[in-house]
Amino acid sequence: MNGPTVSVSLNSPQFLARNSFISSSKLKTDTSRRSLGICKCVSSPPAEQTAYTTKVSRNANMAKLQAGYLFPEIARRRAAHLLKYPDAQVISLGIGDTTEPIPDIITNAMAERACALSTVEGYSGYGAEQGEKKLRSAIASAYYKDLGIDESDIFVSDGAKCDISRLQVLFGSSVKIAVQDPSYPAYVDSSVIMGQTGLYENQRYSNIEYMRCDPQNGFFPDLSLISNADVIFFCSPNNPTGSAATREQLTQLVQYAKKTGSIIVYDSAYAMYISDDCPRSIFEIDGAKEVAIETSSFSKYAGFTGVRLGWTVVPKELLFSDGFPVA
């Protein structure tokens, strides 16, 4: 497995699985429609034009998605660069995946639990909706010790990416989000799908705040440039740049959210790669529990992207404007 600056994943197949395949078939169909256009002069219409269609309109938000463009564009730029500099050692920031077998202490436990389902004592039907209490307690004590997060604040899931989309469903279509630029596409794509944005023009969606993060600002955004944002997605160490925010920077972020009333969705999927004093959790910052959600995953921690296991922390202190708890 590689370090965060070389293999953090820009995207991966599980994000809104239904939408991933929609995007790929969209690409395919756009092509076929283009060729239909070319055939316009033919007297009898092609078979496709006479096919039965329902009267249900396609979701306009889905139609805004540009998901098919990212990876072909990366491939195009990579090829162009290699043509110009044939000896360049290109570091791919495309889909990052794990490649090493999982330690058997994990898989043996998985196998044991599977086999237990064939016994009267070990069988269980529907699981606890928030995740097993034992696992939630273990996550709370292993990752949030002394931070005031307990098992009731933790929600186990099939991965941080899936939870990001679920959080967007929870927030609904009326919020405006801010994202680091560059950032992991899942924040933006889920925002588009939920109808929070306008159309895609000049490589940006309208009604999203793109917070520039580059070498000039040490990969930490100038928060004073945000005109307004209800929800700020912040990933540290950042995917794809690998930059981890310092304690001072995260304190600034939490204070900004507190001042503006925004909610931070903090993605700590790569936190295990931090080896210096940078915080591994947003909840290391004073007051974060009133303004932040943290989403994380074992995909990179334990190297099992395909197993799908993650969690999200929604502190009971986090409240909507009407005082209603977010969790």
Add this chain to the structure above:
Amino acid sequence: MNGPTVSVSLNSPQFLARNSFISSSKLKTDTSRRSLGICKCVSSPPAEQTAYTTKVSRNANMAKLQAGYLFPEIARRRAAHLLKYPDAQVISLGIGDTTEPIPDIITNAMAERACALSTVEGYSGYGAEQGEKKLRSAIASAYYKDLGIDESDIFVSDGAKCDISRLQVLFGSSVKIAVQDPSYPAYVDSSVIMGQTGLYENQRYSNIEYMRCDPQNGFFPDLSLISNADVIFFCSPNNPTGSAATREQLTQLVQYAKKTGSIIVYDSAYAMYISDDCPRSIFEIDGAKEVAIETSSFSKYAGFTGVRLGWTVVPKELLFSDGFPVA
């Protein structure tokens, strides 16, 4: 495990897991707010009133949900009935779950696959987004043989309930749905969350077509009463009534959808309980591939609700009004 008329589940915890816990905490919070109201006359406000709140508004669609009401209401009616008829043998149509251990031919395969993840040959990271081809082929040949459905039409998932919500995200907020009445609450709740409905009044949401199914109409709705619906959710055998639609009835349903341009979402989660000539799949009906999606699950087939494995069939013949494929 019981037959469909006695234990089909009205609801279960995995449906939009995030929303389930939202509902339960909502109930809890409503109660605490009510007691705040009682305390109005106290001079200093209770501690809760001074808590910091973000400026993010609660999603108005989430606020419409009545999810906390169903099961307490079932419990209330059950208790009232038993008070009146103490010797009654009440059949609970509340949450239905499986109770018997899973055959070890299944769990051994699960254990074997888990252990293989610790080997170089057996390790895999992110899986195929549509599900493993081998499994999709097996589903196609086992359940859709000679029906013109192939593996490319099948999308493997963590269960039919989860797929119902994903389908609603795909359809978006502008569609109007129709549901059998009574029906499994997931269709309605996901519609509310997506913003397809109005408020809940007189035990109904506005902008949903409730298709009455009762002994008078043989549990099959009078389709001529539907004023308009983009998406018709139809569950057979029905949850909770257990009634399975006949071939003639389903032919009528498909012809109706074809006439009106609607899309049918056919829930066949209980199809394995059918022992007579009633179709087990909507795709046994001529022309269904152009108007229907079918969602199903191993939860009841194989009796492992907690394992989470289902699939949805989206035929390539199913097109939106602009000719764009739904899949």
